[in-house]
Amino acid sequence: MNVMDSHFFEGAFVEAGLSAAVGAQDADLIILNTCSVREHAENKVLSRLGVLTRLKEVNTSLKIVVAGCMAQRMGGEITRKFPAVDLVLGTGRIADIVALTTAKGGAGCMVCTDGMGDAGPERYPYARAGAAHAYVCAMRGCDNFCAYCIVPKVRGRQVSRPAAKIIAEIEALCADGVKVVTLLGQNISAWGRDLGEGRGLAFLLEAVHEVAGLEWIKFLTCHPRDTDTAVFEAMRDLPKVASGIHLPAQAGSDFVLRAMKRGYTRREYLSKVAQLRDFVPQASIVGDFIVGFPGEREADFNDTLSLLEETGFRGSFVFKYSPRPGTAAAHLADDVPMDVKARRNNDLLALQRDVSLAQNRSFIGRRVRVFVEGPSRKNPDELTGRTLGDEVVIFAGSRREAGSFAQVDIFDASAAVLFGREVP
Numbered sequence: 001m002n003v004m005d006s007h008f009f010e011g012a013f014v015e016a017g018l019s020a021a022v023g024a025q026d027a028d029l030i031i032l033n034t035c036s037v038r039e040h041a042e043n044k045v046l047s048r049l050g051v052l053t054r055l056k057e058v059n060t061s062l063k064i065v066v067a068g069c070m071a072q073r074m075g076g077e078i079t080r081k082f083p084a085v086d087l088v089l090g091t092g093r094i095a096d097i098v099a100l101t102t103a104k105g106g107a108g109c110m111v112c113t114d115g116m117g118d119a120g121p122e123r124y125p126y127a128r129a130g131a132a133h134a135y136v137c138a139m140r141g142c143d144n145f146c147a148y149c150i151v152p153k154v155r156g157r158q159v160s161r162p163a164a165k166i167i168a169e170i171e172a173l174c175a176d177g178v179k180v181v182t183l184l185g186q187n188i189s190a191w192g193r194d195l196g197e198g199r200g201l202a203f204l205l206e207a208v209h210e211v212a213g214l215e216w217i218k219f220l221t222c223h224p225r226d227t228d229t230a231v232f233e234a235m236r237d238l239p240k241v242a243s244g245i246h247l248p249a250q251a252g253s254d255f256v257l258r259a260m261k262r263g264y265t266r267r268e269y270l271s272k273v274a275q276l277r278d279f280v281p282q283a284s285i286v287g288d289f290i291v292g293f294p295g296e297r298e299a300d301f302n303d304t305l306s307l308l309e310e311t312g313f314r315g316s317f318v319f320k321y322s323p324r325p326g327t328a329a330a331h332l333a334d335d336v337p338m339d340v341k342a343r344r345n346n347d348l349l350a351l352q353r354d355v356s357l358a359q360n361r362s363f364i365g366r367r368v369r370v371f372v373e374g375p376s377r378k379n380p381d382e383l384t385g386r387t388l389g390d391e392v393v394i395f396a397g398s399r400r401e402a403g404s405f406a407q408v409d410i411f412d413a414s415a416a417v418l419f420g421r422e423v424p
């Protein structure tokens, strides 16, 4: 979501006649687009602001903007700590960034954290510069209240964009050369509920599937309770729709799931996965886990390990629990020591590596269609791309292939990536 908002910022400024700076030293305006999900992310921003304060002592005309969730959460506190900041732009005012930063007026900082929840821009002049993949906002905010999560507080209640607007945007993108879109929402599985038309994510996927020129549709993120079988049916029946799903479990023990207020039990999670595999046997499932939630005992953590194995996640994002002010869990004692959190984090990742490796090796000998993203980071003579199920594929090729599709024969795999040869 933040990457998408950053694309919007860049696009909106380019449209207003500005151009991207080479680096911080060269910039007239620096925007820190922030995340509040964990304290660690916030601390990184605070230390960056210290560095930028010193840069502004040299370049006194530099403008510094703090945007996003931290801006929304901390508001004026940021400017009290960092007087060098010119604008604090909350999540409800994202669309106003150009007007607010170019407004003439006195010195001093503006704090804009009002606005209706997470109001996104009506129109998205993304900085896409020939990119063939684009993030498209399907909804903002979230109506769930998971005990650990600050998202509903800083991004507000769920607001779905009407299907017609989403489709019009994707049609325009495809006319511009986009071939792959990723539909975004904090809880995209609840898309449409607030629109009161009785239509959900499966309807949206069907409607987007009709857009001419579009090749692939990916979507993020699904809450297990809110994801219905109509979505699995769409994954099975609509060839453009992703064969992979991001379906965070967060934990494997009923005690922890209840304390997290996730709204499902371990058994319900596993039966959701079984339903998915009935529809799409090869579906690749990516999860999120939090280790060290208040009260998590070793037995609870073992349940998380076994859930990971039983589900057969292709990959997982694992986070150490971080208490967030204003959430329900902030009132609970953060009683799992840091060294225990770190060990559980490592144990879960180690198990995930084994599970991922086994899954990736099952691709060896298969031919897959890959959307080419660009040169691989490690070797400029190799390309990196992704399958419809979001598996990362590395193969030799020319950087001119970026933004196109390739057929690739897989001959090897690690836990993280598949290695292949392009079919001429």
Ligand code: SAH
Pocket: 037, 038, 148, 149, 150, 151, 186, 187, 221, 222, 223, 248, 250, 288, 289, 290, 319, 320, 321, 322, 323, 324
């Ligand atoms: N909407 C998504 C999650 C958005 S936040 C969902 O419901 O699945 C992304 C991930 O950050 C979460 O899935 C969770 O694993 C992690 N996370 C959120 N709050 C956290 C916290 N307080 N401490 C540690 N990890 C957290």
Ligand code: SF4
Pocket: 142, 143, 144, 145, 146, 149, 150, 151, 152, 186, 187, 223
């Ligand atoms: Fe946060 Fe996701 Fe739960 Fe919403 S569904 S409160 S975004 S973890």
